[in-house]
Amino acid sequence: MAHSDIGIKAGTDGALGYRYKLANQLSSFSLWTKKGHTVFAFRGVTVEQAEFGISGEAIAGVSWTGKYMEQKWAGSIVPISASGDTLTLPAHGTERYSIGMYVFVGVDTNNTHGYQITAIDHIANTLTISPDLGGAPSAWVAGTEIIPWWPTGGSETGEPVHGKMGMVTIGSENCVVVSARVTVVNNIKYYINEKNNQWTAERFGRPKVREIDGELELFFLKPGPSYFYRAEHQVSNAIVIPVGNVAGYIMELNIPYAEYRTPRISGDEEFIQNIPYIAVASADENDEMTITFK
Amino acid sequence: MSNCALNFAFANEEESLIIMEETCGDLEKPSIDERIYTVGPVGFTQEQEFLDDEQVRSTASRFSPIKGRKMPGDWNFNSYVKPSGVRDAIGDGSKPEHDVLFECLMGSGAAGTDGALGYRYKGGHGWRTRISV
Numbered sequence: 001m002a003h004s005d006i007g008i009k010a011g012t013d014g015a016l017g018y019r020y021k022l023a024n025q026l027s028s029f030s031l032w033t034k035k036g037h038t039v040f041a042f043r044g045v046t047v048e049q050a051e052f053g054i055s056g057e058a059i060a061g062v063s064w065t066g067k068y069m070e071q072k073w074a075g076s077i078v079p080i081s082a083s084g085d086t087l088t089l090p091a092h093g094t095e096r097y098s099i100g101m102y103v104f105v106g107v108d109t110n111n112t113h114g115y116q117i118t119a120i121d122h123i124a125n126t127l128t129i130s131p132d133l134g135g136a137p138s139a140w141v142a143g144t145e146i147i148p149w150w151p152t153g154g155s156e157t158g159e160p161v162h163g164k165m166g167m168v169t170i171g172s173e174n175c176v177v178v179s180a181r182v183t184v185v186n187n188i189k190y191y192i193n194e195k196n197n198q199w200t201a202e203r204f205g206r207p208k209v210r211e212i213d214g215e216l217e218l219f220f221l222k223p224g225p226s227y228f229y230r231a232e233h234q235v236s237n238a239i240v241i242p243v244g245n246v247a248g249y250i251m252e253l254n255i256p257y258a259e260y261r262t263p264r265i266s267g268d269e270e271f272i273q274n275i276p277y278i279a280v281a282s283a284d285e286n287d288e289m290t291i292t293f294k
Numbered sequence: 295m296s297n298c299a300l301n302f303a304f305a306n307e308e309e310s311l312i313i314m315e316e317t318c319g320d321l322e323k324p325s326i327d328e329r330i331y332t333v334g335p336v337g338f339t340q341e342q343e344f345l346d347d348e349q350v351r352s353t354a355s356r357f358s359p360i361k362g363r364k365m366p367g368d369w370n371f372n373s374y375v376k377p378s379g380v381r382d383a384i385g386d387g388s389k390p391e392h393d394v395l396f397e398c399l400m401g402s403g404a405a406g407t408d409g410a411l412g413y414r415y416k417g418g419h420g421w422r423t424r425i426s427v
Contacts, residue, residue: 016381018388023401029394030322031369032311033336036303042338042369044319047399052375060375061333064395068367069319071340100321150309154326158391160374184399190366199364202319247381251390291396293377293388 017250017294022286026186026206031068037076039148041101044069046188046204052241052253053163055179055217060163060243060251067190070200072098074117074148080125082106082140085118087127089146094122102149105133106140114149161249166242168216175218178272180241182214182253182279184289212255212279212288214239220271224263227275231260239277252292255279305335310371312394330392333372340367 031042045068054060075096080088082105097103102114110131119128133140168175187208190201216239218224230237239258244250261276279288310332313324343362351357373392380387389403390396397403 016383016388018382018386018390018393018403020396020400020403026401027398028315028318029398030313030315030324031336032324033338034307034309035305035335036307037301038303040338041321042367043315043321045369045398047395050395050399054375061372062375062392062395063370063372065368065370066398068338068340068369070364071338071367072321102323151311151324151326154329156329156331156391158376158378160376186399192363192366201366204318243375244377248379248388249377250381251375251377286401289400291400293390294381 017292019293020291022210022288022290024206024286026188028204034148034150037147038096039074039101039150041072041074042068042070043072044200044202044204047186048188049183049185051184052182052214053179054181054241054243056164056177058163059160067188067204069190069202069204072101074098074101074103076145076147078143078145079105079140082146083133085128085130085132087129087146089125089127091125094120094125094127097127103127103129103146104149105129105146106144108133108140109149112151159249161244161251163243165245166250166252167245168242169238169240170216171237175216177216177218179217180214181217182212182241182255182289185211187211210288214255214258214277214279216275216277218273218275220265220267220273224265224273227260227263227273231262231275234259236280247294250292250294252294254290254292256287256289257282308332308335310336312392314394314397328394330395331373331376333374336369336371338367338369341365 026046029045031045033040046066047064048066051063077089077093077096080090087105097117097120099117099120101117103117104114115129115131117127118130168177168180186206187210188204188206190204192201194203196202236257236259239255241253242250257280258277259280261278263273263275265271265273281288310330311324311328312330313322313328315322343365344359345362346359347357376391378388378390382388393403
């Protein structure tokens with residue numbers, strides 16, 4: 001499934017900035033993470049859930065969770081020899097590597113591209129790599145380690161934003177809240193039960209609807225009882241939850257059709273009202289929420 | 295100078311890269327431009343399935359199970375909300391650092407300009423309808 005087929009490059013609808021809209025089909029990505037001496041890579045990764053936590057006392061954050069098809073890894077070890085397309089490792093050394101991963105052979109980085117592991121022989125303790133190390137003598141120096149490929153350089157862009165800035169609106173009216181949570185659950189299923197000549201699941205889909213819900217936490221003020229009525233009578237409101245108030249540093253969660261669930265009141269000092277809600281779609285579909293960076 | 299900690303892997307030195315897959319399930323090799331910053335380390339686990347050998351052998355002993363499937367893995371990490379610092383009306387300048395995650399969460403993403411025509415997704419069959427928005 002090509003990325004160009006499934007990411008709907010959706011609309012410019014009067015917004016300055018960059019907007020994410022909901023679509024039926026979802027893309028996958030590859031995730032690489034370097035944990036010290038070992039690099040792990042994951043293919044066929046999807047985002048199952050994102051929980052946005054926005055409060056007046058913390059940096060706004062997202063908890064991401066998801067699934068993937070397969071993990072691979074490449075560690076570090078001093079080889080016995082390295083020449084041509086073969087790296088000979090000490091006993092059990094090959095267990096530190098997976099086919100498809102990339103390594104630097106000592107200081108020989110293959111012009112920073114790394115050498116790809118194309119075969120592993122756990123009996124002979126050898127890794128086959130591509131391309132070849134080149135003519136003898138290779139750049140590998142006896143005693144130096146094979147280490148996992150990893151790019152260097154780059155620069156960090158953007159800045160975190162504190163949850164305190166930005167004003168929530170409910171039905172276009174300002175509403176001071178203590179915190180706001182929004183959770184998107186994609187309900188993705190990996191088809192591990194297919195007989196596909198592979199040990200892994202190679203396809204995923206979404207056989208059920210996505211679920212977007214959240215909760216507003218605010219002090220129990222005089223307008224508070226209204227939310228009991230709205231929950232009971234299925235009143236729909238637009239909820240807009242911005243983070244930040246400086247152009248370029250704003251994320252805005254826009255939920256056009258939020259329906260409330262029964263609020264709760266608690267607290268030993270000030271009474272707090274927690275108002276759960278669900279985001280529903282209009283007849284246009286896929287419009288339960290947008291996320292805009294602007 | 296010696297370093298007694300050479301074999302350790304430290305959480306504060308973790309780095310992560312993320313890149314969209316052109317073909318679903320084909321591992322893509324990222325560049326440093328795909329670097330993302332997480333809050334705390336990336337967590338992951340992928341269970342290997344093992345099936346009990348249920349052949350009756352006239353013994354109470356348990357034998358080595360039979361290797362099964364590699365089950366779909368689970369991953370997790372936290373991030374800050376991290377806008378780019380740019381309010382871009384034309385290009386992709388407003389994309390946040392975690393753009394790939396947002397696109398994979400929602401399904402689509404695009405830069406916006408005032409009063410332009412755009413595409414809106416119209417259901418589950420993959421067609422698009424050009425509309426004025």
